[in-house]
Amino acid sequence: xxxxxxxxxxxxENSRIIPMASVIRxxxxxxxxxxxxxxxxxxxxxxxxxxxxxxxxEIVETKIVSDDLEPxxxxxxxxxxxxxxxxxxxxxxxxxxxxxxxxxATLRVIxxxxxxxxxxxxxxxxxxxxxxxxxxxxxxxxxxxxxINLPGxxxxxxxxxxxxxxxxxxxxxxLGGDTHHAAQ
Amino acid sequence: xxxxxxxxxxxxENSRIIPMASVIRxxxxxxxxxxxxxxxxxxxxxxxxxxxxxxxxEIVETKIVSDDLEPxxxxxxxxxxxxxxxxxxxxxxxxxxxxxxxxxATLRVIxxxxxxxxxxxxxxxxxxxxxxxxxxxxxxxxxxxxxINLPGxxxxxxxxxxxxxxxxxxxxxxLGGDTHHAAQ
Amino acid sequence: xxxxxxxxxxxxENSRIIPMASVIRxxxxxxxxxxxxxxxxxxxxxxxxxxxxxxxxEIVETKIVSDDLEPxxxxxxxxxxxxxxxxxxxxxxxxxxxxxxxxxATLRVIxxxxxxxxxxxxxxxxxxxxxxxxxxxxxxxxxxxxxINLPGxxxxxxxxxxxxxxxxxxxxxxLGGDTHHAAQ
Numbered sequence: 345x346x347x348x349x350x351x352x353x354x355x356x357e358n359s360r361i362i363p364m365a366s367v368i369r370x371x372x373x374x375x376x377x378x379x380x381x382x383x384x385x386x387x388x389x390x391x392x393x394x395x396x397x398x399x400x401x402e403i404v405e406t407k408i409v410s411d412d413l414e415p416x417x418x419x420x421x422x423x424x425x426x427x428x429x430x431x432x433x434x435x436x437x438x439x440x441x442x443x444x445x446x447x448x449a450t451l452r453v454i455x456x457x458x459x460x461x462x463x464x465x466x467x468x469x470x471x472x473x474x475x476x477x478x479x480x481x482x483x484x485x486x487x488x489x490x491x492i493n494l495p496g497x498x499x500x501x502x503x504x505x506x507x508x509x510x511x512x513x514x515x516x517x518x519l520g521g522d523t524h525h526a527a528q
Numbered sequence: 529x530x531x532x533x534x535x536x537x538x539x540x541e542n543s544r545i546i547p548m549a550s551v552i553r554x555x556x557x558x559x560x561x562x563x564x565x566x567x568x569x570x571x572x573x574x575x576x577x578x579x580x581x582x583x584x585x586e587i588v589e590t591k592i593v594s595d596d597l598e599p600x601x602x603x604x605x606x607x608x609x610x611x612x613x614x615x616x617x618x619x620x621x622x623x624x625x626x627x628x629x630x631x632x633a634t635l636r637v638i639x640x641x642x643x644x645x646x647x648x649x650x651x652x653x654x655x656x657x658x659x660x661x662x663x664x665x666x667x668x669x670x671x672x673x674x675x676i677n678l679p680g681x682x683x684x685x686x687x688x689x690x691x692x693x694x695x696x697x698x699x700x701x702x703l704g705g706d707t708h709h710a711a712q
Numbered sequence: 713x714x715x716x717x718x719x720x721x722x723x724x725e726n727s728r729i730i731p732m733a734s735v736i737r738x739x740x741x742x743x744x745x746x747x748x749x750x751x752x753x754x755x756x757x758x759x760x761x762x763x764x765x766x767x768x769x770e771i772v773e774t775k776i777v778s779d780d781l782e783p784x785x786x787x788x789x790x791x792x793x794x795x796x797x798x799x800x801x802x803x804x805x806x807x808x809x810x811x812x813x814x815x816x817a818t819l820r821v822i823x824x825x826x827x828x829x830x831x832x833x834x835x836x837x838x839x840x841x842x843x844x845x846x847x848x849x850x851x852x853x854x855x856x857x858x859x860i861n862l863p864g865x866x867x868x869x870x871x872x873x874x875x876x877x878x879x880x881x882x883x884x885x886x887l888g889g890d891t892h893h894a895a896q
Contacts, residue, residue, distance in 0.1 A: 441702045514846070519808050659882065
């Protein structure tokens with residue numbers, strides 16, 4: 345399978361960086377009508393894949409989907425339930441527009457919310473631009489998989505990722521039942 | 529109609545300030561048992577009307593209502609559904625008291641939450657007073673209308689408005705389906 | 713009764729510090745599988761009891777419970793409904809692990825959320841450690857009792873308490889229907 349190949353390839357490449365127990369096995373989902381129709385290049389998704397690889401994550405899969413709510417929720421549900429993924433990062437669909445459905449799709453599937461990550465993204469990037477406060481991204485856990493909504497622009501996505509980057513490895517380790525809570 | 533007159537009057541006065549596409553057409557609702565019974569002057573509502581006019585908003589209507597939950601929810605629902613309003617700002621009823629029902633009334637009518645605006649208000653005004661953390665205000669979208677809960681005191685209302693002021697025009701433009709996401 | 717004795721004892725000791733109207737009558741609940749089985753000392757709970765006494769609170773009761781969700785929710789419901797308590801502080805169970813159920817237990821019993829206190833805890837302690845953003849603690853009101861989730865580590869608990877400490881007395885006074893909103 346392509347997905348399996350990508351995963352193993354990434355594992356081979358990155359397995360020396362962080363211990364196996366806390367390896368981030370990530371899917372990046374670009375949520376954008378324009379990108380899904382091929383009308384715009386998916387720079388945000390590509391940028392997040394690069395940033396995840398830099399922190400030692402395996403990229404299990406990448407997806408580009410439209411802003412439709414129910415198909416996105418179903419996509420998140422299926423991916424979180426697979427068992428070989430512990431992080432799903434979405435980019436796009438977090439604004440105030442009528443087609444911005446990513447937070448609602450995420451809320452439909454998560455069993456437990458983890459608001460601190462998106463709060464921190466908004467509050468830290470507020471130092472760069474007041475526009476960060478209109479991002480409606482949510483974060484939570486579905487089937488031991490952490491789902492985090494990042495904004496859609498490549499710049500806002502990179503800035504948001506920089507905020508959550510220091511805790512991703514630890515977060516993923518905790519999901520798996522590692523109860524050593526470190527400094528938290 | 530009085531409402532129509534007020535709207536057109538404000539439009540004539542302010543239409544040069546911001547482009548028509550993103551004109552803020554606002555209702556200010558003061559939620560206060562004391563003000564609704566005429567026992568206290570509505571300084572918060574008056575102050576917010578002034579601040580909105582300063583940023584070029586049309587004031588479509590102002591209302592003073594009691595802290596009763598269900599009538600307030602119904603009021604918000606009707607106003608958001610009218611189609612000629614894109615912003616409802618409430619002041620009051622966001623505290624911890626038994627009659628502070630504004631967040632619950634708002635949560636009943638919004639289809640999508642936009643937590644970043646109230647988070648930013650609380651976190652920025654926390655620099656002035658720790659009391660900002662007990663404001664329970666919420667923000668969200670109902671029928672393409674943004675509803676924002678501001679605290680009840682004139683000072684806290686003004687300070688909260690100053691935080692969200694830079695994004696109001698852009699937020700209202702996005703609600704209407706303008707998908708150009710600027711720096712967000 | 714032991715509980716009554718503890719309450720009266722604390723009242724005698726602390727009643728000179730803050731006026732009767734806003735006396736904090738608190739229960740501290742340590743949520744920890746290990747502590748509830750006696751495998752670990754409850755340093756967090758002990759530390760919070762000390763900090764509460766320092767601000768003049770009466771400690772009505774302390775409890776150590778497991779991470780089981782439904783029993784914890786029932787415990788919170790019963791305590792909030794008793795009428796002689798206006799503050800419940802929990803410590804533990806706010807992380808991302810499969811047994812971290814405290815926020816969900818709290819969400820099941822609160823009638824109204826007060827997100828500002830936990831937002832402020834996360835954002836202020838973010839200056840000390842990025843790990844603060846993975847705390848999922850919630851805060852809200854059940855039967856005129858404020859319930860606040862603090863993290864489980866003694867250090868994070870103390871740091872979180874320091875953030876909310878300035879508003880606890882005022883918050884508890886408001887719960888009781890004191891509608892004088894001070895600077896809020």
